Amino acid sequence: MxxxxxxxxxxxxxxxxxxxxxxxxxxxxxxxxxxxxxxxxxxxxxxxxxxxxxxxxxxxxxxxxxxxxxxxxxxxxxxEPGWVPKVVLMVSAFDHCLGDLLYRMRIGEINMEVPAIISNHPREKLTTSLIGDIPYHHLPITKDTKPKQEAEVRRIVKETGADLVVLARYMQIFSDEMSKHLSGMCINIHHSFLPGFKGAKPYHQAYKRGVKMIGATSHYVTDDLDEGPIIAQDVENVSHTESPDDLVAKGRDVERRVLAKAVRAHLEDRVFLNGDRTVVFE
Structure with missing residues (x-):
C-alpha cells in the first residue's frame, strides 16, 4: 500500500x-x-x-x-504506508468467526497479522484448519483461576505488541480490570441484535418471542456487559417454521459477516469513539 x-x-x-x-x-x-x-x-x-x-x-x-x-x-x-496491524484472536468452542477472519487474512481481504490465538479450549476442539503455525495458547479458566488466566492474556497481548484484540466468540466474561485494560482496543461479536436479547442463548430467547429476524452486533468491550459502543450490525429473516437450531445456523453466518466488517473498519481507521456511540466511515 x-x-x-x-x-x-x-x-x-x-x-x-x-x-x-x-x-x-x-x-x-x-x-x-x-x-x-x-x-x-x-x-x-x-x-x-x-x-x-x-x-x-x-x-x-x-x-x-x-x-x-x-x-x-x-x-x-x-x-504510514504498509502498516500491518497485529491482532490477537480469542475463541472458545465455536470457531466459525475465527476461521472466517483467518481466511480473510490469508486472501488479503483484511490487512492484519495474527501473532497469537488464545482459547479456553484445547486446539483439538476447534474445527478450522486455517490456524497453521500461528502460536496457539490454551488457557483454561475457572472462577478461582480467572485472575491468573487474565494476567496471562494481558502478558501475551503486551509481548506480541497487539494493536487489537478480537473476541471471535470467546464465551467468557471479562473482569472489570480486564475490560478497562483493553478499553478501545478490544472488539466482541455478540450473537444478538443488541440491545435486545442480551446474555446467554439469545437465539433461544428470540425463538420464544417469535421474532421474524435475528441479528448480530459487533461492539467495543467495556465493563458494562454487552453495552459497549456498537461498530456494526446485520440481520437475517426467519420464519415460524424454523427451530432454535435453524436460528443458530443462520446466526453463524451473520456473526461472521458482522465481526469481519467491524474488524476491517477498525483496522482501516474508519471507527471513532464518540462517547457511548461510534462514528463509522464506510
Missing part, C-alpha cells in the same frame, strides 16, 4: 477541513479519500483522510502536522 491514513477528532471549529487539506496540498500529497462528520450533539468533529504522501517522509509529516493538531486540540494519528 502506498497510501497513508490521517484520522483525527477535535472540538467543532471553522476551518478545520481547509487547514488539513491545505497541509497536504502544500506538500504535493495526493488525496485519495476524504470523509468528515460534525456531531452537533457532542460538539466533536471527525475526519479520515487517505493520501499518497509522494516523496514526503511520514516522520516529517507527523512533526509538521503536530502544530496544527495542537491548535485545533486534536486527537489524531497518522498511519
Amino acid at each position: 502506498s497510501t497513508a491514513t490521517l484520522r483525527l477528532s477535535c472540538p467543532i471549529r471553522t476551518g478545520i477541513s481547509a487547514r488539513v487539506t491545505a497541509f497536504t496540498a502544500d506538500r504535493d500529497c495526493i488525496i485519495e479519500e476524504a470523509q468528515q462528520f460534525s456531531d452537533r450533539r457532542t460538539g466533536r468533529f471527525f475526519m479520515r483522510l487517505v493520501f499518497d504522501p509522494q516523496a514526503n517522509d511520514i516522520g516529517s509529516l507527523r512533526e509538521a502536522f503536530a502544530s496544527i493538531a495542537e491548535n485545533f486540540e486534536m486527537e489524531w494519528d497518522l498511519r
Whole structure:
C-alpha cells in the first residue's frame, strides 16, 4: 500500500477541513479519500483522510502536522504506508468467526497479522484448519483461576505488541480490570441484535418471542456487559417454521459477516469513539 491514513477528532471549529487539506496540498500529497462528520450533539468533529504522501517522509509529516493538531486540540494519528496491524484472536468452542477472519487474512481481504490465538479450549476442539503455525495458547479458566488466566492474556497481548484484540466468540466474561485494560482496543461479536436479547442463548430467547429476524452486533468491550459502543450490525429473516437450531445456523453466518466488517473498519481507521456511540466511515 502506498497510501497513508490521517484520522483525527477535535472540538467543532471553522476551518478545520481547509487547514488539513491545505497541509497536504502544500506538500504535493495526493488525496485519495476524504470523509468528515460534525456531531452537533457532542460538539466533536471527525475526519479520515487517505493520501499518497509522494516523496514526503511520514516522520516529517507527523512533526509538521503536530502544530496544527495542537491548535485545533486534536486527537489524531497518522498511519504510514504498509502498516500491518497485529491482532490477537480469542475463541472458545465455536470457531466459525475465527476461521472466517483467518481466511480473510490469508486472501488479503483484511490487512492484519495474527501473532497469537488464545482459547479456553484445547486446539483439538476447534474445527478450522486455517490456524497453521500461528502460536496457539490454551488457557483454561475457572472462577478461582480467572485472575491468573487474565494476567496471562494481558502478558501475551503486551509481548506480541497487539494493536487489537478480537473476541471471535470467546464465551467468557471479562473482569472489570480486564475490560478497562483493553478499553478501545478490544472488539466482541455478540450473537444478538443488541440491545435486545442480551446474555446467554439469545437465539433461544428470540425463538420464544417469535421474532421474524435475528441479528448480530459487533461492539467495543467495556465493563458494562454487552453495552459497549456498537461498530456494526446485520440481520437475517426467519420464519415460524424454523427451530432454535435453524436460528443458530443462520446466526453463524451473520456473526461472521458482522465481526469481519467491524474488524476491517477498525483496522482501516474508519471507527471513532464518540462517547457511548461510534462514528463509522464506510
